[in-house]
Amino acid sequence: xxxxxxxxxxxxxAALAETLPQADxxxxxxxxxxxxxxxxPPKSLGRLEDLxxxxxxxxxxxxxxxxxxxALIFAGNHGICAKGVNPFPQEVTAQMVxxxxxxxxxxxxxxxxxxxxxxxxxxxxxxxxxxxSETEAMTEAEVLSAMQAGAKAIPxxxxxxxxxxxxxxxxxxxxxxxxxxxxxxxxxxxxxxTGSDDDGKALKARVIEQGxxxxxxxxxxxxxxxxxxxxxxxxxxxxxxxxxxxxxxxLDGYICTAAVVPLxxxxxxxxxxxxxxxxxxxxxxxxxxxxxGKQPVxxxxxxxxxxxxxxxALGVLRAALECHNGMATFAEAQVSGG
Numbered sequence: 001x002x003x004x005x006x007x008x009x010x011x012x013x014a015a016l017a018e019t020l021p022q023a024d025x026x027x028x029x030x031x032x033x034x035x036x037x038x039x040x041p042p043k044s045l046g047r048l049e050d051l052x053x054x055x056x057x058x059x060x061x062x063x064x065x066x067x068x069x070x071a072l073i074f075a076g077n078h079g080i081c082a083k084g085v086n087p088f089p090q091e092v093t094a095q096m097v098x099x100x101x102x103x104x105x106x107x108x109x110x111x112x113x114x115x116x117x118x119x120x121x122x123x124x125x126x127x128x129x130x131x132x133s134e135t136e137a138m139t140e141a142e143v144l145s146a147m148q149a150g151a152k153a154i155p156x157x158x159x160x161x162x163x164x165x166x167x168x169x170x171x172x173x174x175x176x177x178x179x180x181x182x183x184x185x186x187x188x189x190x191x192x193x194t195g196s197d198d199d200g201k202a203l204k205a206r207v208i209e210q211g212x213x214x215x216x217x218x219x220x221x222x223x224x225x226x227x228x229x230x231x232x233x234x235x236x237x238x239x240x241x242x243x244x245x246x247x248x249x250x251l252d253g254y255i256c257t258a259a260v261v262p263l264x265x266x267x268x269x270x271x272x273x274x275x276x277x278x279x280x281x282x283x284x285x286x287x288x289x290x291x292x293g294k295q296p297v298x299x300x301x302x303x304x305x306x307x308x309x310x311x312x313a314l315g316v317l318r319a320a321l322e323c324h325n326g327m328a329t330f331a332e333a334q335v336s337g338g
Contacts, residue, residue: 005151010222013147013266020270031052033062048316059159060246063324065325066321068117071111073306074231074238075122075165076146078129079128080211082131086168089168093167113315114311119153129228133208142230150237150238162249163250171204173227173228173258174284176227178258180215186204186206221263239263239270252277252309252310275313278297279298281303298313
């Protein structure tokens with residue numbers, strides 16, 4: 001199978017959507033049959049049953065399981081910060097990467113609680129992308145390089161992938177990607193990010209509108225080139241590699257979901273193996289999920305990023321599989337009604 005490392009253009013990457021593995025319908029049917037025979041009223045476990053069937057389809061097994069759960073945080077810096085769109089300096093990105101690596105961030109605790117390994121991939125933090133309100137954020141070669149870095153970061157033994165991000169200014173990039181793909185006013189997609197006040201939100205909207213005027217012809221994966229950043233491109237690369245290896249993906253909140261918008265815009269089928277861990281408190285996320293037809297696993301008023309909501313959703317997914325695999329059938333339990 002062709003991999004990202006073999007490709008030299010974004011058009012070639014977009015064409016991969018037609019060649020990637022599909023969910024196994026026989027395994028899904030077998031999982032649903034099992035669900036119907038378990039000692040419970042039909043569909044009484046709601047989304048838990050859907051999640052178990054989802055996992056069955058990608059693992060090609062009526063009894064799906066989670067071996068190594070791998071969380072990846074991709075970090076990048078952004079030229080749009082030169083416009084003052086974030087109240088914190090870009091040095092915070094590297095500082096937070098160090099915090100992740102030393103175990104001091106929220107995601108470290110959540111991964112430990114949910115049973116996930118965590119790796120952090122810093123992407124050229126000393127070389128921010130260009131300012132998308134003035135020029136393209138990245139060249140095609142830079143986009144491909146970041147995508148390939150994302151693909152290479154997935155360990156061989158991973159059976160489920162949790163994706164998150166870190167990057168001062170990337171809430172502006174997220175809003176720009178969502179706005180460019182789905183329309184509306186930039187103000188509809190902008191939130192407070194790491195603490196912007198009303199003036200800061202208005203500034204974000206203005207620079208996004210400037211970018212939209214400049215990149216009006218950008219479509220599909222070219223949105224990554226137009227708006228950046230490296231961590232968004234790496235997330236896209238990780239999603240494609242996971243699909244090639246039949247690894248289900250849990251996306252985090254607004255910024256992580258917006259990161260895969262270029263894949264969705266190129267072909268929605270790119271994201272068939274992805275679920276969204278939670279609905280962020282960032283106002284644009286609910287709008288984005290609706291546009292993409294994705295239902296979050298959790299809604300907890302979180303807006304942290306880092307993969308935090310996706311790590312929490314892993315616990316729900318584990319619970320779904322425990323019920324699916326561990327419950328007795330009516331026949332096994334000698335309970336009437338099956």
